[in-house]
Amino acid sequence: MTSTSILSRLQRLEDGTYVATYGAFVLQTALQPIFGEDANGDLLLSAFEGLVRAKRGSEPVAPSQFFPQVNPSDLPEVDSLLRTLHILNTGLLNRRAAKLFVNFHPGMFLTLQAIRHEVDRIALATHEAGMKPEQIVCEITRKKNEDLKAITHFAASLRELGFKTAVDEYGAQDSDAERVAILKPEFVKFETTWVLEFMQDPTGFALLKVMVEQFMERGIQPIFEGLEELSQVELCQELGVPLMQGYVLARPEIAPTSFNRTYPEPFEHVRPQISAARPAMPSFGTGRRASAFGKRGA
Numbered sequence: 001m002t003s004t005s006i007l008s009r010l011q012r013l014e015d016g017t018y019v020a021t022y023g024a025f026v027l028q029t030a031l032q033p034i035f036g037e038d039a040n041g042d043l044l045l046s047a048f049e050g051l052v053r054a055k056r057g058s059e060p061v062a063p064s065q066f067f068p069q070v071n072p073s074d075l076p077e078v079d080s081l082l083r084t085l086h087i088l089n090t091g092l093l094n095r096r097a098a099k100l101f102v103n104f105h106p107g108m109f110l111t112l113q114a115i116r117h118e119v120d121r122i123a124l125a126t127h128e129a130g131m132k133p134e135q136i137v138c139e140i141t142r143k144k145n146e147d148l149k150a151i152t153h154f155a156a157s158l159r160e161l162g163f164k165t166a167v168d169e170y171g172a173q174d175s176d177a178e179r180v181a182i183l184k185p186e187f188v189k190f191e192t193t194w195v196l197e198f199m200q201d202p203t204g205f206a207l208l209k210v211m212v213e214q215f216m217e218r219g220i221q222p223i224f225e226g227l228e229e230l231s232q233v234e235l236c237q238e239l240g241v242p243l244m245q246g247y248v249l250a251r252p253e254i255a256p257t258s259f260n261r262t263y264p265e266p267f268e269h270v271r272p273q274i275s276a277a278r279p280a281m282p283s284f285g286t287g288r289r290a291s292a293f294g295k296r297g298a
Contacts, residue, residue, distance in 0.1 A: 009081060010088070017255045018088045020081050022074070025066060027082065028053040029089040032252040033259060034101070034223065034245045037237070045263040046243060047099035047137070050086025051252055076108040080118055084125040087136065089255040091129025096265055100131070101166060101187075104138045106151045115150065119157045126163075133162030137187060141168045148182060155183050166223070171195065180220070187243070188215060192226030199235045209239050216242070 009020050020027040030053045036046035054066040070078050083102045090100045109115045126136055138158055140151060155165045166187035170176050171194040180188060198204030215222050224236050227246025236244050253259065 010085065015256050016092055018085055020085045022070065022078055022081070024056050025061065025069075026055045027085060028055070029086045029255045030252040031086075031090065031255060031257055031259065032245060033250040033263065034099075034225075034243050035249050036243050041237070043244075043249070045098060045259065047101060048090060048259075049101040049139075049245065049252075050082070050090065050103075052082050052085075053254055075105075076114070076118075079103075079105050079108055080121055083122060083138075087122070087125040087129045087131065091126075091131050092256070093260055094130070095135075095260075097135075098265075099135045099137050099164070101137045101139045103168075104140050104154070106140060106143045106154075107147065109154065110147060110150050112153065115154045115157060119154070119161065119163075122158070122163065123161055134164060137164040137166050139166045139168050139187075139189065140183065140185070142173070142179075148179070152182055155185070159184075170222075185220060187221050187223055189223045189225060192224075195224055196226065196232065199232065199239075205235070205239070212239050212241055216240070 009022065011019050011021065013019060018029070030051040031048040032051060033045050034047040034049060035043040038044050052063055052066070054061040054063065067075075067078075083104070086102050087100060090098075109118050122136065122138070123133070126133055138155075140155065158165060164186040165183060166189055167176070167180050167183055167185045168189045169191040170180070170188045171191045173179075195208065198208050212222050221242045223243040223245060224239075224241045225245040227233055227236065227244055228248050230248060232246070233244060233248060250259075250262075
């Protein structure tokens with residue numbers, strides 16, 4: 001797989017969506033909504049996270065099983081291919097404001113030339129998708145023995161063109177605060193297990209509240225993900241978390257998704273039922289309200 005082969009590995013289907021191929025695998029985009037709140041405390045679709053869904057023939061293959069089968073020398077190209085795929089498919093939604101979070105794996109683009117080439121690819125895909133640079137957020141995942149100097153250069157190169165960055169899994173390592181200080185991201189995704197554990201303890205809850213407030217004061221938006229219960233959404237609202245993601249709000253959907261019908265622009269307050277037994281989500285003690293979102297099929 002060569003660096004000139006990315007576009008040749010993309011195919012547009014009759015429904016307008018794009019898929020990609022790698023060996024015997026067909027790669028699709030799944031999008032999971034990320035929600036913020038309006039001034040009244042109602043949940044509004046603010047962003048998507050791009051996720052890969054792989055198939056071999058008619059059989060789905062989990063990402064944890066797909067990536068180990070990628071030739072190590074092909075990993076940078078596959079990583080780039082998936083970002084391009086997710087950007088193009090999100091562009092088909094024609095959302096004016098919603099952002100797209102795409103993963104970036106450090107250690108794959110170590111030279112300044114490789115980093116510049118990858119930034120140019122992201123810019124080209126964004127232009128082709130009809131999206132604005134500020135709608136694309138590169139989510140920088142943590143890898144062992146990562147080269148912070150190269151990653152910092154990558155983040156700075158993106159920022160020069162108007163793109164945004166996010167640090168993933170905040171709270172999982174003692175060095176995370178230093179990492180945020182170096183990379184200067186616009187978003188921070190908190191590590192799910194760590195957050196859910198701290199939310200159940202009064203001392204941990206107080207610490208999370210302080211951290212959220214401090215990030216907001218610095219112009220960094222925290223994101224809490226992995227939310228699977230309504231009580232967790234309520235706790236996030238008490239903490240003042242600006243962005244939330246999880247199955248209790250919306251499951252990922254493979255492109256083409258139904259999200260333009262479910263959450264159309266301009267943002268309307270959509271209150272689908274969680275189940276026949278539970279009508280609508282009530283107001284919380286914080287004075288903010290959350291729309292009741294059902295668990296949607298992938």
